[in-house]
Amino acid sequence: MLVAFNQGNAQIRSIYLTPHHVIAEEDAASVATFLATTLPSGIQFRATEKRISPYATYFTFQQVIDGIPVENVQLKVTVQSNHIQYISGTYYQVQETDHARVMAQHVDGLVFRVNDNKLEQYTRQLVSRGNNDLLFEYRTPDGQLAFVDDRRSYFILPDTLVHALVFLPDPITTAETTYGGLFVDMDDADAVALNNERVDLLMPATFENDTFFLRTENIVLKDLNVPVIPIAYALSDTFHYTREEDGFEDVQALFHLTNMVSYLTSIGYEVLTDFYIEVDPHGASGADQSFYVSASPPSIQFGVGGVDDAEDGDVIIHEYVHGLSDFASPASNTGLERRAIDEGYGDYFAASYSRGYSEYDWFNIFNWDAHNEYWAGRNANTDKHYPEDNSDNYYAASEIWSGALMDIYDIIGKEACDKIVCEALYASFANMTMHEAALALLEAEDLVYAQTYQAEIFDALYARGLVWPDDITNQGVPAEIQILNSMGFAAGSGPLSIEFPEKAHTHWQLIDISGHLIVQGEEENNSFQIAPVDAPPGVFCLRLNVDGQVFSTRLIIY
Numbered sequence: 303m304l305v306a307f308n309q310g311n312a313q314i315r316s317i318y319l320t321p322h323h324v325i326a327e328e329d330a331a332s333v334a335t336f337l338a339t340t341l342p343s344g345i346q347f348r349a350t351e352k353r354i355s356p357y358a359t360y361f362t363f364q365q366v367i368d369g370i371p372v373e374n375v376q377l378k379v380t381v382q383s384n385h386i387q388y389i390s391g392t393y394y395q396v397q398e399t400d401h402a403r404v405m406a407q408h409v410d411g412l413v414f415r416v417n418d419n420k421l422e423q424y425t426r427q428l429v430s431r432g433n434n435d436l437l438f439e440y441r442t443p444d445g446q447l448a449f450v451d452d453r454r455s456y457f458i459l460p461d462t463l464v465h466a467l468v469f470l471p472d473p474i475t476t477a478e479t480t481y482g483g484l485f486v487d488m489d490d491a492d493a494v495a496l497n498n499e500r501v502d503l504l505m506p507a508t509f510e511n512d513t514f515f516l517r518t519e520n521i522v523l524k525d526l527n528v529p530v531i532p533i534a535y536a537l538s539d540t541f542h543y544t545r546e547e548d549g550f551e552d553v554q555a556l557f558h559l560t561n562m563v564s565y566l567t568s569i570g571y572e573v574l575t576d577f578y579i580e581v582d583p584h585g586a587s588g589a590d591q592s593f594y595v596s597a598s599p600p601s602i603q604f605g606v607g608g609v610d611d612a613e614d615g616d617v618i619i620h621e622y623v624h625g626l627s628d629f630a631s632p633a634s635n636t637g638l639e640r641r642a643i644d645e646g647y648g649d650y651f652a653a654s655y656s657r658g659y660s661e662y663d664w665f666n667i668f669n670w671d672a673h674n675e676y677w678a679g680r681n682a683n684t685d686k687h688y689p690e691d692n693s694d695n696y697y698a699a700s701e702i703w704s705g706a707l708m709d710i711y712d713i714i715g716k717e718a719c720d721k722i723v724c725e726a727l728y729a730s731f732a733n734m735t736m737h738e739a740a741l742a743l744l745e746a747e748d749l750v751y752a753q754t755y756q757a758e759i760f761d762a763l764y765a766r767g768l769v770w771p772d773d774i775t776n777q778g779v780p781a782e783i784q785i786l787n788s789m790g791f792a793a794g795s796g797p798l799s800i801e802f803p804e805k806a807h808t809h810w811q812l813i814d815i816s817g818h819l820i821v822q823g824e825e826e827n828n829s830f831q832i833a834p835v836d837a838p839p840g841v842f843c844l845r846l847n848v849d850g851q852v853f854s855t856r857l858i859i860y
């Protein structure tokens with residue numbers, strides 16, 4: 303029922319609960335009431351966001367100390383049909399001295415974040431370095447620049463229908479070739495070989511005052527940043543450009559974004575796309591990079607260095623997925639592993655989107671923009687393994703996550719995998735680890751497919767080192783068997799209480815992570831208690847044999 307991943311003296315603790323607790327209303331107040339009775343005393347959270355997916359409602363909670371927020375400490379609570387299904391995230395173990403520090407915050411205008419496992423005070427200032435180029439600078443109270451929170455997500459180095467000529471998704475894939483020969487950028491010049499790869503399709507646009515504009519209700523192309531290139535428009539319903547023309551990138555951006563929206567709608571996730579976003583197909587100050595900006599409104603800028611980024615469908619989808627992720631789990635893309643997960647989600651959908659058209663070299667992310675003289679790109683089929691291939695370079699680490707997701711895609715297919723990943727986007731929280739994201743993926747599968755693919759997904763994640771042998775049994779205890787006071791048991795301050803709807807014969811065993819029996823007993827009752835055990839801190843498995851049926855769940859002792 304309860305798992306905490308970080309041990310020892312760590313002041314940040316990760317928690318994972320599957321309470322299956324019933325609430326009268328699916329609202330933040332009801333969830334907050336349950337949290338208050340569940341979290342250790344002195345740990346307080348307040349609701350900040352609510353999102354409704356096709357399968358569940360997700361509440362984001364932020365930790366507060368005496369009412370003052372700890373900026374980057376979040377819990378995510380998943381509710382389905384009035385049941386609190388999952389609680390995951392982290393909390394900061396409040397220290398006695400913190401209350402005085404928090405009081406001083408009112409005076410000094412400081413903000414609090416957990417950094418390097420400690421509660422730190424900072425001044426925070428929004429710094430703008432050009433259009434939509436938002437950064438937060440955090441300084442220690444004596445004025446030293448501590449770090450910069452870059453709100454951009456890069457990859458580095460009533461609508462009417464109009465006719466559009468686009469790459470689907472890029473000329474390398476459709477020509478089944480590699481970068482080189484006739485298939486080179488040539489500084490954006492026209493070439494017959496490249497123009498021949500364009501496909502004539504229909505896409506939504508807006509017709510207003512006798513003019514066709516490249517925008518929909520939610521996706522608006524706009525010239526946000528240099529280079530200054532006005533967005534194309536037309537007096538007829540035809541947007542046919544060669545790749546040399548600037549209108550080509552405009553058409554590419556709107557086509558692939560709206561095409562992704564209609565695909566997500568077709569699999570039930572229109573709600574995930576229900577936000578306004580501005581997009582500059584020629585932006586990023588002309589650099590060979592593109593980025594998503596988490597702001598109000600959110601935006602994407604595509605760079606024009608090297609191959610124009612908006613000529614590559616993979617880049618367009620990758621950046622848009624940062625937007626989907628941000629909309630599903632607001633303010634959660636902070637922390638190195640969490641950011642690697644977001645890059646991995648973007649690359650996963652880029653690969654999945656591309657594979658929807660062609661299997662050719664699907665594993666090369668950014669087939670046309672990268673894997674060439676300009677930059678190496680990334681791959682969605684590396685053999686990277688957690689945790690050894692995790693690192694501070696979150697772009698490199700993201701290949702663990704995209705690789706694991708594509709392993710699952712290979713086993714369960716595109717649509718099932720896409721739906722599970724869409725659902726998992728709602729379950730992200732600040733400073734999430736890849737292990738926690740893997741658990742969120744299993745939860746998402748449970749919500750969408752009721753464990754149809756659980757074994758396959760578990761095996762794929764296990765092969766990447768992302769789940770533990772007993773993660774899968776964590777959901778094994780049915781809701782009618784209640785396991786109470788796991789927090790008290792974890793802290794050694796009180797017994798674990800197990801309650802059944804009626805009298806049952808139970809053989810229980812507490813087993814450590816390496817499979818050694820710590821303590822066991824037999825009970826014949828409708829409830830019993832397990833006294834705190836004298837064992838070294840760690841994760842344990844509680845196995846219950848109830849009238850011949852075996853269930854297990856994980857417990858922590860610290």
Ligand SMILES: [Zn+2]
Pocket residue numbers: 455456457620621624644645648
């Ligand atoms: Zn990215």
